[in-house]
Amino acid sequence: MKQSMMLIPTLREVPSDAEIKSHQLLLRAGFIRQNASGVYIYLPLAKRVLQKVEQIVREEMDATGAVELLMPTLQQAELWQESGRWYTYGPELMRLHDRNNREFALGPTHEEVITNLVKDEVKSYKRLPLSLYQIQTKFRDEKRPRFGLLRGREFIMKDAYSFHSSKESLDEVYNQIFQAYSNIFARCGLNFRAVIADAGSIGGKGTHEFMVLSDIGEDTIAYSDTSSYAANIEMAPVITKYEKSNEPVKELEKVLTENQKTIADVSAFLNVSPEHCIKTLLFKVDEKFVLVLVRGDHEVNDIKLKNIFDADMVELADPEETVKILGCTIGSLGPVNVTGVEVIADHAIGAIVNGVCGANEEDYHYINVNPGRDFTVTRYEDLRFIQEGDSSPDGEGTILFAKGIEVGHVFKLGTKYSEAMNAVYLDENGKTQPFIMGCYGIGISRTMASIVEQFNDEKGIIWPVAVAPFEIHLVTVNVKDEVQSSLTENLYNELNQIYDVLWDDRQERPGVKFADSDLIGLPVRITVGKKASEGIVEVKVRQTGEMFEIHTSELISKVT
Ligand code: ATP
Numbered sequence: 001m002k003q004s005m006m007l008i009p010t011l012r013e014v015p016s017d018a019e020i021k022s023h024q025l026l027l028r029a030g031f032i033r034q035n036a037s038g039v040y041i042y043l044p045l046a047k048r049v050l051q052k053v054e055q056i057v058r059e060e061m062d063a064t065g066a067v068e069l070l071m072p073t074l075q076q077a078e079l080w081q082e083s084g085r086w087y088t089y090g091p092e093l094m095r096l097h098d099r100n101n102r103e104f105a106l107g108p109t110h111e112e113v114i115t116n117l118v119k120d121e122v123k124s125y126k127r128l129p130l131s132l133y134q135i136q137t138k139f140r141d142e143k144r145p146r147f148g149l150l151r152g153r154e155f156i157m158k159d160a161y162s163f164h165s166s167k168e169s170l171d172e173v174y175n176q177i178f179q180a181y182s183n184i185f186a187r188c189g190l191n192f193r194a195v196i197a198d199a200g201s202i203g204g205k206g207t208h209e210f211m212v213l214s215d216i217g218e219d220t221i222a223y224s225d226t227s228s229y230a231a232n233i234e235m236a237p238v239i240t241k242y243e244k245s246n247e248p249v250k251e252l253e254k255v256l257t258e259n260q261k262t263i264a265d266v267s268a269f270l271n272v273s274p275e276h277c278i279k280t281l282l283f284k285v286d287e288k289f290v291l292v293l294v295r296g297d298h299e300v301n302d303i304k305l306k307n308i309f310d311a312d313m314v315e316l317a318d319p320e321e322t323v324k325i326l327g328c329t330i331g332s333l334g335p336v337n338v339t340g341v342e343v344i345a346d347h348a349i350g351a352i353v354n355g356v357c358g359a360n361e362e363d364y365h366y367i368n369v370n371p372g373r374d375f376t377v378t379r380y381e382d383l384r385f386i387q388e389g390d391s392s393p394d395g396e397g398t399i400l401f402a403k404g405i406e407v408g409h410v411f412k413l414g415t416k417y418s419e420a421m422n423a424v425y426l427d428e429n430g431k432t433q434p435f436i437m438g439c440y441g442i443g444i445s446r447t448m449a450s451i452v453e454q455f456n457d458e459k460g461i462i463w464p465v466a467v468a469p470f471e472i473h474l475v476t477v478n479v480k481d482e483v484q485s486s487l488t489e490n491l492y493n494e495l496n497q498i499y500d501v502l503w504d505d506r507q508e509r510p511g512v513k514f515a516d517s518d519l520i521g522l523p524v525r526i527t528v529g530k531k532a533s534e535g536i537v538e539v540k541v542r543q544t545g546e547m548f549e550i551h552t553s554e555l556i557s558k559v560t
Pocket residue numbers: 109140142149150151152153155156157358359360361406407408409441442443444445446
């Protein structure tokens with residue numbers, strides 16, 4: 001491809017609103033442009049990277065036996081009402097009307113659509129297991145779209161869904177897709193960890209997140225230096241140092257009022273509507289634990305929790321009241337600072353204290369605090385908040401903390417959606433059974449940004465070969481020079497048969513060409529300059545900076 005025919009609008013200046021490397025570099029190197037907040041145009045170079053990432057994803061998914069389809073972005077409200085998520089998903093769901101005033105959503109994910117499809121089209125256990133996937137644009141009205149492609153409101157996702165007649169079958173496919181994900185991120189060149197996340201109300205150990213290690217990551221993970229142990233750290237709010245009172249709940253409410261917090265503040269902070277706030281809260285008031293339950297949501301785990309913490313139980317009928325007294329949240333948003341209330345447990349490990357769930361869904365950010373579900377805990381004192389340097393729970397290494405970017409998420413859904421939507425098949429005995437399901441997501445556009453986040457230097461991006469928009473940058477120093485031009489053209493024709501070659505045939509100063517080349521970051525640069533008359537060109541490896549001169553005849557025989 002000739003560069004003069006491309007659209008690669010590079011920038012010399014660092015755009016002022018771009019805080020992190022990948023956002024800055026993707027803008028500067030002419031890969032993306034913002035169209036609206038959290039909405040981006042993928043320029044030609046970015047489109048090529050996306051295609052390469054997608055190709056890797058397709059190859060690995062296909063190898064698991066999954067098949068590709070494409071579902072609509074525009075989704076009828078009825079399906080979401082059937083699953084219940086129309087009411088619980090919150091403001092992240094982009095909703096709209098058609099001309100007849102029918103309600104729709106722009107898909108943030110596709111469990112409803114696919115469950116409905118399989119419900120209609122698959123009637124017998126003989127057709128199971130079945131795995132389907134798509135690569136498609138998703139919409140989420142994120143409260144804080146930021147960091148460029150890392151948290152967009154419109155982004156590209158690969159989402160897969162599997163359907164089974166037994167838990168064993170789900171486990172098998174889950175493990176295959178887990179392996180496929182490991183292959184995908186390894187092939188993208190990423191330094192990542194697969195971590196255990198909390199499965200929330202669904203329970204069990206059926207969810208892992210794939211985290212790209214990066215200081216700008218929004219998640220904190222704990223992992224073992226020498227073994228495979230790795231978990232997402234999710235928080236359990238345990239509040240202490242509160243004035244003694246016989247009426248702890250009223251007192252907490254007072255704290256909120258004193259600190260001029262309102263329902264709106266807290267609900268905005270939580271990023272959920274008031275009616276979908278936390279169901280169970282555990283406070284430590286003076287030396288006494290208080291468990292606050294809302295809407296009579298007594299689950300077994302709440303009772304367990306009460307016993308473990310020897311807590312007073314307070315029940316609130318009105319969820320809004322909970323929001324009022326809240327002043328803290330569970331989940332990725334971190335603790336809020338209400339004066340006089342100190343959060344003592346902002347580092348509870350997901351696998352040890354189940355503060356929140358996988359956070360794959362709006363619900364999952366605030367479901368029960370669940371020690372005792374995945375491990376045995378009988379007393380509060382036995383709960384250990386993991387620290388760096390501790391030995392890992394498997395006893396085989398030392399715990400390290402790292403920040404991570406969630407690029408993938410695999411989840412055993414069980415029958416959550418099939419039951420809600422009455423999606424059943426006939427088993428061997430002719431009995432109807434709900435499908436057992438798994439779901440598996442990869443942020444394609446987020447993966448591209450994560451690669452840039454991990455591979456760059458002060459000059460620009462350093463693309464790993466497997467995902468580079470082009471493999472070779474062929475640069476003619478002076479295009480007006482006949483010898484240089486014709487030598488480059490010959491080289492281009494040869495190399496282009498084997499590699500993706502970007503030929504800088506522009507009439508620009510050499511300084512501009514080299515700066516752009518480093519910024520764009522293709523793995524290999526071949527420069528045709530003054531020594532063209534001798535048939536000699538210069539090769540530069542972007543990653544190492546290694547440079548050498550080589551005769552074109554040798555170069556061609558080397559690469560072909
Ligand atoms: P996060 O915790 O970052 O909000 P999520 O848990 O809500 O992500 P999932 O529902 O698990 O995301 O979606 C599957 C994948 O889609 C994620 O692992 C991530 O790679 C990608 N993704 C999710 N939200 C966004 C977004 N706003 N912009 C870009 N990619 C996203």
